[in-house]
Amino acid sequence: MQVKQQEDSSAGFRITLSTPSLPPSLAHSDSPHSLSFTADLLSRSVTDFVAAVREAQKQAVQATSATDSHGWLVPYLDLASAREDGSADRKGPTTRRRMHDVRWDRVGAAYSARAKATDDSALANGSPARSFDPTDTGSEYTEGERVAIERWIVDRLREREEEFVKKEEIRIWCGTFNVNDKQPKNGGADIQAWVDSSGGADLLVFGFQELDLSTEAMLRYTPYREEVWRKAIDEALERQEGVSYARVHSRQLVGALILIYIRSDVKDHVGDVTSASLATGLMGLMANKGAVGVRLRRRRWKDTPLTFVNSHLAAFVPNVAQRNAQFRDTAAQLLFPFASYEERDAWTPNLKPDAPRPLGEGWSVWESDVLVWMGDLNYRLELPREEVERMIAAEQYDLLLQFDQLEAQKKHGLAFDDFEESAISFAPTFKFDVGTDTYDTSEKQRVPSWTDRILYLSTRAAAVRVARYLSHPEVVLSDHKPVSATLQLSVYEVSTHDRDKVRHEIVSKLHSFAGGTSPEVKLEPGPSVDFERVELDTPTSLEVELVFATWAFAPKDGSSSLTPPWLSVSPTSGLILPSSRQRITFTVKVTPDIAGTLSFPTPESPHNDLSELLVISLRGRDLFLAISVKEWVPTVFGASLDCLARLHEPVRTASIEQRRRIGVAAAGSVEDEDGIEKSAVPEVLHRLVSFLGEYALDVPGLFVTSGELELTRLVRDCLDTGDAFPLDKLLPSCALSQGPETSAIRSDEPEDKQHLLDAVSALDQLESDIGAISLSSPTLPSTFASAPPELVSSPSRTSTPADTSSTLADESDSAERYMGLHSVADCLLRFLESLQEPVVGGEAYERALRCENRDEAYAVVQSLEETHANVLLYVVAFLRIAIKQATTPAEQAARPDRFAIVFSSVLLRPSSKSAGHSASGKPLEPASVPRRKKQFLAWLLEG
Known part of the structure; x- marks a missing residue:
């Protein structure tokens, strides 16, 4: 029921009562007409009547599904049914109150909200949820009790989903490409490899950035570039065999363009396609940066609204905060208009129910079952270029991602929090010399970065599976490489009639919990x-x-x-x-x-x-x-x-x-x-370092190859019990015979093993040397004098290929062969990471992040408490030896950066002693912290 009030020139006030407007599918020829009457504006009876009608309307909406054409009658029908069997005489008031206490808008919202990774919590709105008794007629339910009831109903609905939900698996291909103002050639032949990666997916989503960088495009809309790229995509798709596509929708905002295609045999499954755009450039008005998005649903996928956002964020390494702000502005302001007969109801999926809704009528980006956000997000790598290129050559992408600005923003909840991204197994996609696979050789020498990304968010856990996440280096049209992701997801069709039937059965079961006494x-x-x-x-x-x-x-x-x-x-x-x-x-x-x-x-x-x-x-x-x-x-x-x-x-x-x-x-x-x-250093640390120094110094991939969890726990148990490390489980079968861990290498070993004994002797001597170090001395030793010459140049390095194949350092062997040694190395890292207070923590941690040179780094070491300084120097000395023991020049060149990255994350950590503020009182950009930690340790590793 709708109530409208308007002034009337003759009587002062007009009241109109009418049913809500209905879509044609629900309209009937006998629908009641509006009823109007006039009355004095100040009449008490009129104002009381209007207030009563509004309250009844509010209760009816709360108690029923918004999709019911006459759902507001349900509470009264239930009451009439109760009166027929006499139950209303016993508990009539309670029955009505129960229906009003079950807030269907909140049940629907809870059912449709994104599932959290945490378990169910008893805390609601900051207060513990109290228990409840549905038979109690002495008082209204508390807020906590209603929350518990609603959660119980939601759980029962999910248990019976198969009774009202039909599911279907589909594949969606998403591609993003910053074309750098370039145009495709030869009918899209130069992007054919990128387009062909779609592999016959049901839905294709193309996102372009920097489509048009002309001044004219900034001032007024011109469709020319959009038409060029649409034609190129059309022709590239036509060259695919055995599959055809129809273009569904497109939206352009100067340089940003999004194109939606659907496979021809399923084109009738999609409808209600709407789009939106938002400029986020200079002062939020210029469209050189911005976002375009498309929302679609209806027909076969009507209950799984899908939203795709193509975004181009601010450029340059320092502008992290600006990128974050542009993301937040886009998420808060992008508004998709309602399609015909669409309206928001409590059952609309919502990825972030607590997020503010944009002003105006329409859908926010969060009101989706799945949200895919892609584009040139422009987050960079916080490392010098030479280090990045060295890791790219070694395909050490996991290490590089520790310095990725986007990963840091997600971790700290500053942007794209809760979004997921498939594992990156391709090289950075920016910046290249146009027409080549060579990273920027211009005067600017841009640091290679993963600027082009595809992320997603879903209401249901594991509802989206990424089949492939690729870059396409063969496409050399731009200074970016295009990226694609093939997503597999479930779409749903919900029978509202069957859902309402199920929920009424659930509530009826709840009402059957009757009795006047407390339960046993x-x-x-x-x-x-x-x-x-x-x-x-x-x-x-x-x-x-x-x-x-x-x-x-x-x-x-x-x-x-x-x-x-x-x-x-x-x-x-x-x-x-x-x-x-x-x-x-x-x-x-x-x-x-x-x-x-x-x-x-x-x-x-x-x-x-x-x-x-x-x-x-x-x-x-x-x-x-x-x-x-x-x-x-x-x-x-x-x-x-x-x-x-x-x-x-x-x-x-x-x-x-x-x-x-x-x-x-x-x-x-x-x-x-x-x-x-x-002790100068803990005995357990000495055991781990000694074992690695004896057996693993020249193992390829040391400290970057993960160990096996069971072997790592076995090593941990040996540290706790004092048992010898089991060499038969930790060493390769061809390495050394079983024996005591401290005497497995004897002085009569062949020459190619003697350098290992020398390393252990050096480390043993180092422990004594560390105990004699005075932290008050003006300088600290950068190397330990007891290291023998063999540690720098070992005879084994000049051995014949046949001899080399029998050593532990044979790089051609797989990581599985050295899994036991990798597990010991993993245990060392876990031990350092688990320390109650980090090796470098508190104020020293804050100072370490602000070091500008090697001398300042050693000054931080001098300020450490004695045991912490000893441990830091001991670990650094061991890592120096390991760097020199690398078997190949490439491994030796890679180890300094690798060790600095891995060990800085476990040695330098904020601790409970930290005040939470930087030493200068000015907080650091979170994305710069991994780089600063790595640089601090790199200075200590310098010989």
């Missing part, structure tokens, strides 16, 4: 959950069951969290109907950030033991459930360097009293009366 509540097997033995990073789960209850976990007084960080619960709230049970799973997983305080406890430690009392809240009463871990298996991972330097036996053989004394001494909370001696 049981915890099975009992009111406590005891975990026998828990180890680091090893999830352990137990279950209990609730019987006949409506329930929710509640945080303790003064806490906003339901559980401590080491404990997770799923689910955290729910509704149990009669004759049903609720299984609750408790999972204990101790991570390194709390493992240290468990292994070396102190009176001040927040996590001295693993025990917790949880509260299960029910209306009128609470249940208490005790969670406890009987045995924590101590580990060196997650401990502080000060604790580990005082540990002189395996951590698992040390008694709890010994570990407590070490923890107290390291914390400095009491005077260390016993004077526990500190």
